[in-house]
Amino acid sequence: MTDQKSYLRDDSLITTHHAEDYEHYYNAVVPPVFMNSLHVFETLDSFYSADPHDMHQYCYGRVQNPTVRIFEEKVAALEQGTGAAAFASGMAAASTAVLACVKDESHVVCIRNAYGPLRTFLTGYCAEHMHVKTTFVDGRDLQEFEEAVTDKTDLVILESPSSIVFSLQDIREVSALAHRHGALVYIDNTFCTPIFQKPLQMGADIVMHTTSKYIGGHSDVIGGVLAVRDGTLFDKLLQMRELLGGIVGPMEAWLMIRGLRTLPVRVRQHQETALAVAQFLKKHERVKKVNYPGLTCHPQYELMCRQQEGNTGLLSFEIDGTVEQAVKVTEALRIFKIGVSWGGFESLVFMPHMKMSSEECKILGGEPQIIRIHCGLEGTKYLLEDLESALAGI
Ligand SMILES: *Cc1c(COP(=O)(O)O)cnc(C)c1O
Numbered sequence: 001m002t003d004q005k006s007y008l009r010d011d012s013l014i015t016t017h018h019a020e021d022y023e024h025y026y027n028a029v030v031p032p033v034f035m036n037s038l039h040v041f042e043t044l045d046s047f048y049s050a051d052p053h054d055m056h057q058y059c060y061g062r063v064q065n066p067t068v069r070i071f072e073e074k075v076a077a078l079e080q081g082t083g084a085a086a087f088a089s090g091m092a093a094a095s096t097a098v099l100a101c102v103k104d105e106s107h108v109v110c111i112r113n114a115y116g117p118l119r120t121f122l123t124g125y126c127a128e129h130m131h132v133k134t135t136f137v138d139g140r141d142l143q144e145f146e147e148a149v150t151d152k153t154d155l156v157i158l159e160s161p162s163s164i165v166f167s168l169q170d171i172r173e174v175s176a177l178a179h180r181h182g183a184l185v186y187i188d189n190t191f192c193t194p195i196f197q198k199p200l201q202m203g204a205d206i207v208m209h210t211t212s213k214y215i216g217g218h219s220d221v222i223g224g225v226l227a228v229r230d231g232t233l234f235d236k237l238l239q240m241r242e243l244l245g246g247i248v249g250p251m252e253a254w255l256m257i258r259g260l261r262t263l264p265v266r267v268r269q270h271q272e273t274a275l276a277v278a279q280f281l282k283k284h285e286r287v288k289k290v291n292y293p294g295l296t297c298h299p300q301y302e303l304m305c306r307q308q309e310g311n312t313g314l315l316s317f318e319i320d321g322t323v324e325q326a327v328k329v330t331e332a333l334r335i336f337k338i339g340v341s342w343g344g345f346e347s348l349v350f351m352p353h354m355k356m357s358s359e360e361c362k363i364l365g366g367e368p369q370i371i372r373i374h375c376g377l378e379g380t381k382y383l384l385e386d387l388e389s390a391l392a393g394i
Pocket of ligand 1: 089090091092115159163188190191210211212213222223224341
């Protein structure tokens with residue numbers, strides 16, 4: 001027998017059973033998709049006396065929905081936070097979080113390798129309309145954060161590991177530093193998923209996932225989620241979501257609940273395959289560099305072991321050759337399909353830096369010929385064969 005408390009400790013019990021309310025749904029083993037825009041009331045008094053803080057008091061679908069709620073409770077438990085809020089995309093979650101944390105003339109510190117559209121949001125809209133100033137840092141060196149974060153800083157934005165060059169930030173040290181200056185710490189935890197990294201336990205204030213990646217897991221949904229510990233911050237995020245209107249739809253939330261069910265087993269398989277692929281590439285004579293934090297030769301391997309319990313299926317490598325040769329390798333792959341995104345069942349390949357200037361590449365830390373691959377669930381053997389034959393062509 002497992003009691004409610006152990007549900008909160010074990011990730012697999014959370015993804016399978018936590019926050020399920022069988023009696024309310026005719027004991028259906030899978031909750032229904034609550035495809036409704038509003039909930040009705042017996043009396044006006046019951047409507048007006050509803051407690052806005054009661055998470056199960058449903059009124060209108062832009063504010064909350066029972067299917068969305070089940071998903072959020074699972075994510076909050078996985079991240080060991082007090083609450084989670086789900087959004088229609090990762091970017092809806094990210095931009096809502098930023099807008100909830102900054103004010104006119106705020107200072108933000110952000111890692112250089114953060115997700116591109118989020119950087120564009122900061123340097124575009126937030127700079128132009130709210131006079132937000134962003135200082136970009138490499139993120140590997142604490143000293144750099146010490147110089148960048150001041151008492152004027154309201155928000156520190158991390159993504160560890162980052163998703164192209166796979167550099168890490170020390171979540172505990174950066175959070176402690178940010179808090180000494182009264183700043184909040186936001187971290188994109190999409191690569192690790194809550195199964196392999198729990199940033200709220202290390203001091204981060206807001207954890208973001210794009211559920212379009214591993215949490216959805218089947219390349220059939222776009223969504224995002226924020227998890228937090230602090231109740232006041234949670235209320236603020238919920239209010240911002242209500243005002244900006246970015247809540248996820250019930251059908252997507254249902255798919256995200258389904259994705260969560262198998263998340264612990266999927267990420268372990270992605271890890272096993274990606275590690276074998278990374279080790280294969282590492283030994284290959286045409287490969288100059290492999291970026292995967294699970295390799296013992298990764299320059300931040302020790303930090304990785306301190307803050308992560310694993311790595312998932314995404315990695316990048318640079319061939320010993322020209323951009324044209326990298327294109328040739330990419331296009332010769334058969335199982336790895338060319339496409340953005342990652343975290344689904346399928347293997348993907350992309351060259352994110354190929355159209356960038358060498359100046360931009362230098363800032364981001366990866367050469368134009370960098371090839372990023374997502375190791376899917378087709379089977380390690382087939383992926384190794386695919387890479388072997390593609391690399392043999394150059
Ligand atoms: C895809 C991605 C996002 C954005 O998520 P969307 O659901 O596409 O809006 C944010 N961060 C990372 C690391 C991503 O890979």
